[in-house]
Amino acid sequence: MQNANHRITLRSRPTGEAAPENFAADTAPVRAPEPGEVVVESRLISIDPAMRVWISENPGYVPRVEIGEVMRAGGIGQVVESRADGLSAGDWVQGPLGWQTHPTVAAAQLQKLDLSLGSPEDWIGPLGMTGVTAYFGMREVARIRPGETVLVSGAAGAVGQMAGQIAALEACHVVGIAGGSGKTRLLFEEHGFHGAIDYKAEKDLSAAIRRTCPDGIDVFYDNVGGPILEAALDNLRIGARIVICGRISQTAAPQLHGVRNLGNFIGKRARMEGFVVFDYASRYAEARTWIAAHLKSGRLRQRLHIINGLDRAPDGLGMLFRGQNTGKLVVSLGGR
Amino acid sequence: MQNANHRITLRSRPTGEAAPENFAADTAPVRAPEPGEVVVESRLISIDPAMRVWISENPGYVPRVEIGEVMRAGGIGQVVESRADGLSAGDWVQGPLGWQTHPTVAAAQLQKLDLSLGSPEDWIGPLGMTGVTAYFGMREVARIRPGETVLVSGAAGAVGQMAGQIAALEACHVVGIAGGSGKTRLLFEEHGFHGAIDYKAEKDLSAAIRRTCPDGIDVFYDNVGGPILEAALDNLRIGARIVICGRISQTAAPQLHGVRNLGNFIGKRARMEGFVVFDYASRYAEARTWIAAHLKSGRLRQRLHIINGLDRAPDGLGMLFRGQNTGKLVVSLGGR
Numbered sequence: 001m002q003n004a005n006h007r008i009t010l011r012s013r014p015t016g017e018a019a020p021e022n023f024a025a026d027t028a029p030v031r032a033p034e035p036g037e038v039v040v041e042s043r044l045i046s047i048d049p050a051m052r053v054w055i056s057e058n059p060g061y062v063p064r065v066e067i068g069e070v071m072r073a074g075g076i077g078q079v080v081e082s083r084a085d086g087l088s089a090g091d092w093v094q095g096p097l098g099w100q101t102h103p104t105v106a107a108a109q110l111q112k113l114d115l116s117l118g119s120p121e122d123w124i125g126p127l128g129m130t131g132v133t134a135y136f137g138m139r140e141v142a143r144i145r146p147g148e149t150v151l152v153s154g155a156a157g158a159v160g161q162m163a164g165q166i167a168a169l170e171a172c173h174v175v176g177i178a179g180g181s182g183k184t185r186l187l188f189e190e191h192g193f194h195g196a197i198d199y200k201a202e203k204d205l206s207a208a209i210r211r212t213c214p215d216g217i218d219v220f221y222d223n224v225g226g227p228i229l230e231a232a233l234d235n236l237r238i239g240a241r242i243v244i245c246g247r248i249s250q251t252a253a254p255q256l257h258g259v260r261n262l263g264n265f266i267g268k269r270a271r272m273e274g275f276v277v278f279d280y281a282s283r284y285a286e287a288r289t290w291i292a293a294h295l296k297s298g299r300l301r302q303r304l305h306i307i308n309g310l311d312r313a314p315d316g317l318g319m320l321f322r323g324q325n326t327g328k329l330v331v332s333l334g335g336r
Numbered sequence: 337m338q339n340a341n342h343r344i345t346l347r348s349r350p351t352g353e354a355a356p357e358n359f360a361a362d363t364a365p366v367r368a369p370e371p372g373e374v375v376v377e378s379r380l381i382s383i384d385p386a387m388r389v390w391i392s393e394n395p396g397y398v399p400r401v402e403i404g405e406v407m408r409a410g411g412i413g414q415v416v417e418s419r420a421d422g423l424s425a426g427d428w429v430q431g432p433l434g435w436q437t438h439p440t441v442a443a444a445q446l447q448k449l450d451l452s453l454g455s456p457e458d459w460i461g462p463l464g465m466t467g468v469t470a471y472f473g474m475r476e477v478a479r480i481r482p483g484e485t486v487l488v489s490g491a492a493g494a495v496g497q498m499a500g501q502i503a504a505l506e507a508c509h510v511v512g513i514a515g516g517s518g519k520t521r522l523l524f525e526e527h528g529f530h531g532a533i534d535y536k537a538e539k540d541l542s543a544a545i546r547r548t549c550p551d552g553i554d555v556f557y558d559n560v561g562g563p564i565l566e567a568a569l570d571n572l573r574i575g576a577r578i579v580i581c582g583r584i585s586q587t588a589a590p591q592l593h594g595v596r597n598l599g600n601f602i603g604k605r606a607r608m609e610g611f612v613v614f615d616y617a618s619r620y621a622e623a624r625t626w627i628a629a630h631l632k633s634g635r636l637r638q639r640l641h642i643i644n645g646l647d648r649a650p651d652g653l654g655m656l657f658r659g660q661n662t663g664k665l666v667v668s669l670g671g672r
Contacts (some may be wrong), residue, residue, distance in 0.1 A: 014425045048629055053458035060600075061602075061603030061604075081627030092659045137580075150538075176656055195667030208601065225598065225599065229598070244602055245602075246602070247598075247599050247602070249601055256596035256597070256599075257594065257596065257624065258593065258594015258596045259595050259596075259598060260593065260594045260595075261592070262565070262580065262583075262595055262608075263561065263580075263583050263586060263592075263609065264610075265609070265610030265613070266397075266580055266581075266582070266583070266610040266612065267396045267610070267612065268397075268610065268612050269609075269610055269612060269615065270609070271607060271608070271609040271610075271612055272598075272601065272607070272608045273601070273605075273606070273607040273608075274600075274602040274603070274604065274605055274606050274607075275602070275605055276602065276603065276605060279605065292536045
């Protein structure tokens with residue numbers, strides 16, 4: 001058994017974007033499991049926008065990561081030593097593994113993966129928090145109906161690609177906003193979007209939305225916030241719903257963007273709603289059954305953006321905020 | 337019968353706040369009614385924030401008032417000549433009478449007042465659009481529940497005073513925001529509010545809301561928009577609902593205020609919704625039955641702010657935007 005746990009800890013709190021200097025690498029002995037705990041060998045570690053929130057002074061609805069602690073992260077791995085009932089060496093699990101190669105974790109915090117639903121790569125994305133977030137955001141918060149026009153921001157990102165595909169599978173007309181022609185092409189070719197806007201190539205985003213959604217938007221699924229949200233609010237149809245899933249443009253912004261056109265909500269009878277996927281925890285199985293069926297049929301596809309090696313995790317977090325990932329960003333620790 | 341119709345027409349479109357110079361007074365002969373029409377003698381004319389929207393270049397969801405047209409306004413009066421079935425001289429009616437003393441109106445546009453529910457003064461406010469707006473906004477859009485903390489902006493205004501009282505009657509803890517100590521005192525003494533904030537006396541409105549709603553807000557009923565909306569969004573409880581009923585601070589503002597803290601929607605699972613009362617037209621009778629019962633019991637009270645004479649109507653519109661009215665603002669044309 002491996003005896004060294006390679007770890008990345010939080011060294012300092014960033015003020016703007018997180019940088020590699022905010023983190024430190026070290027190696028500690030693998031902690032022997034207590035009863036009810038297991039040692040896991042990490043395989044895939046998720047890199048998510050929320051991580052930037054967790055390392056801020058006041059994250060709001062989740063506890064912050066303290067200086068010196070291993071960076072918090074969701075991940076997938078295999079049990080290498082178990083002192084917990086129901087988990088054995090070799091089992092695939094997901095949970096809060098953190099940025100480390102060999103975490104020792106309470107079994108109660110882990111979920112054993114049902115590989116009949118999908119591969120470990122499926123579980124880090126569509127069957128994991130990413131897919132489940134998009135599923136409940138689109139179906140329960142936005143309450144999409146067939147034939148509606150659905151606009152998705154951050155559409156080539158982890159949640160965005162899933163959200164757009166779910167709407168397309170429900171017979172909506174789906175337009176995605178992403179940065180760069182490579183990403184917008186992907187939306188058409190791999191994810192079944194009907195329209196796409198490269199926001200980096202548009203001077204007037206509101207006009208670009210009007211051009212691609214000429215009858216207006218029934219649903220805006222927003223992962224980005226800021227000026228893109230404001231442009232979408234210029235193009236609402238009566239009865240529009242806006243889902244605030246994320247706001248990556250604002251998370252590390254030195255100055256928050258003020259949204260000036262909330263007055264549109266009155267005449268458009270619009271509804272805007274934020275949500276947290278954990279509130280749907282009792283219904284994850286329902287979402288995963290639906291998602292697994294569509295993954296197997298090939299109608300739902302995940303694009304993974306894999307970077308290799310734990311050392312690259314801090315830079316990976318920066319890539320998210322610079323829009324340098326296409327699809328779900330994960331750190332692979334190899335080993336399969 | 338009176339033969340002169342005194343009228344106030346739109347002379348020019350204001351850029352900022354509307355001023356008396358934007359209107360012109362004249363006198364025209366009373367137009368003889370066609371079949372299906374009646375001549376009305378106006379008694380009470382409503383002055384509403386929406387009127388400023390109707391005279392702007394692009395009002396959005398209602399047609400604008402054209403230059404030279406009689407200013408649009410809701411009002412109450414008595415039929416003086418009828419060529420319509422179901423309406424006779426002496427009947428009290430409400431409808432789009434406009435800023436004029438003797439409009440000739442299609443009976444289909446008028447509603448005969450049921451004076452068993454309340455007086456003409458009740459019908460211009462609580463039983464009219466004001467009360468019905470507050471009723472559906474609070475009960476159907478906000479979906480208030482007993483024990484919740486409800487914050488109301490523009491609380492001494494026409495809709496605000498009704499909205500707050502409706503929430504208090506439904507056993508909510510109600511805090512109002514108004515400008516000036518005379519208005520906040522009125523909220524306590526006449527309208528049963530449990531807390532009040534004089535926004536003109538507070539340097540930090542967000543802190544004032546935190547002080548008066550220490551556990552946060554379940555419902556924010558907003559008639560004002562802008563910085564007051566932003567301060568309220570700093571103080572949401574989980575599951576908060578924000579009703580966008582009006583935005584008088586922004587309607588005539590030279591520059592729109594940008595709301596920067598929409599990120600709070602995620603962790604607070606907040607919902608913000610705009611509405612238009614006309615969507616509830618088929619249910620007005622339900623609202624009026626409820627309101628009339630509470631008016632009769634004395635638990636629901638209207639404060640009317642009456643100005644006398646048609647000539648003062650243009651200045652009345654300015655008073656609204658300068659916060660110079662306390663309660664529902666109406667022009668009385670006397671005659672009773």
